[in-house]
Amino acid sequence: MPLTTPEIITALEELVGRDNVVADAAKMGAWLNEPRKRFHQSAVAVVIPPDVAAVQAVMRWANEHRVGIIPQGGNTGLVGAQVPLSGNEVILSLQKLDRIRSIDTAAGVMTAEAGVILENAHKAAEAEGAMFPLWLASQGSARIGGVLSSNAGGVNVLAYGNARELTMGVEAVLADGRLYNGLNALKKDNTGYDLKDLLVGAEGTLGIITAASLKIYPLPEDYETAIVNVASPEAALELFQLMRDRAGARLNAFELIPWIGLDIQLRHGMLDADPTASASPWYALIELTRMAGTEPGALQTLLEAAFEAALVSDAVVAESLADRTRMWAFREQMSECQSREGASIKHDVSVPIAAIPRLIAEGSATAEKLVPGIRPVPFGHMGDGNIHFNFSMPVGADPKAFMAQYDEAVHEIIYEVVLKLGGSVSAEHGIGQLKVDLLRQVKDPVALEMMRAIKTALDPNGILNLGKMLG
């Protein structure tokens, strides 16, 4: 017999104390309302264990009584992986596990608990003269456990890699309450399967990360940042190759932004000044790091070469922190600005970098044929082959009618082009609830079988984030 809601609440209160359980539905909004406002479901309770032992106790009990558990960090995920699916689940928030356990700059390792807010991890590293180089627009709320579990990317993947590449080891509570101690600071460790890589990116379906050892890097002395005008995605690709070849590891970011993004932000008063040099169909935001002991001006020199090669028609280089901040605000507001123009259809996809111009050209042309007046807004991490291929509704369209009529059809068009080009239907946001059916359709069947076998082995009673990712 499944436990009743009062029985679950009483048991949780006995396990972790009344102060660490939220049982009143009216007080659960912070854990239930997700950023996309797409998934609306209740939860039996929210449990907030104060330490790792309490996480273990909750999991031991949940496994015994077959109570569904959803691990949650900052609740900023974009695919509904961190919120309930059926309403019978308990949300387990890691927010109280928020200690930086250690920082070793000589070894380049920081050990942080799962509930540490990403921005606080940045500050802790910086206080020791180091950098944890994972930057997301959600970093003021996202927490280490959630960032790792969604294998987040962000704007510096080009230079430093995504969450998986920045993780050296993890500590995790398994579905039955056992503690896996995989924290380490080893660059080399060939002692079997890489269990850390299984847990990172698992979206909370295989275990609950309680802490992680993370790579930290020397803090750059400064950044050189520019917004340059490029005629087309093809020109942007050539420019990217020039920058990558000549700047190497100093190339920190290369982001592609279409003119429509600037137009929307200026029209809606989202920028205090135009961060670009002049009007252009496309812009690239380029950033180089400058390490201590090196001379400034590297970006200027590279841009001169790009002008000579006719890859760039105009450019503005940041001369102050305020300039840099404005340039990055322009980039980071790209997603949000579309909501000011009514409804939009969004895709987080990746293709081999060389195929980005084809992705944008073919995807835009097919969508424009289907929906006259639809406005393509493809932008993002060009250097990672990751484009947020979004479409704003035609000017004056009815938002609800637009979504009802075209949401599915535009998805189909874009995913078809992506798969034809050898790409991925989820570059950095994950699967969650949003893309469960899609994953089933496009993932290699043997890969799906392997994933299901791993899930069954680690969570035989199916209590961890059931229904997410694998359905």
Ligand SMILES: Cc1cc2nc3c(=O)[nH]c(=O)nc-3n(C[C@H](O)[C@H](O)[C@H](O)COP(=O)(O)OP(=O)(O)OC[C@H]3O[C@@H](n4cnc5c(N)ncnc54)[C@H](O)[C@@H]3O)c2cc1C
């Ligand atoms: C404004 C905004 C900008 C964003 N920008 C980017 C971006 O540039 N790049 C990018 O990749 N993503 C981006 N994201 C989405 C991104 O996935 C999240 O911001 C972040 O990675 C999730 O962290 P979180 O703590 O909020 O996790 P949550 O949303 O709480 O959870 C995410 C997933 O992790 C699981 N989980 C959480 N904690 C644990 C744990 N301790 N153990 C096991 N599983 C756990 C959850 O069950 C869920 O499956 C953005 C989101 C927003 C709202």
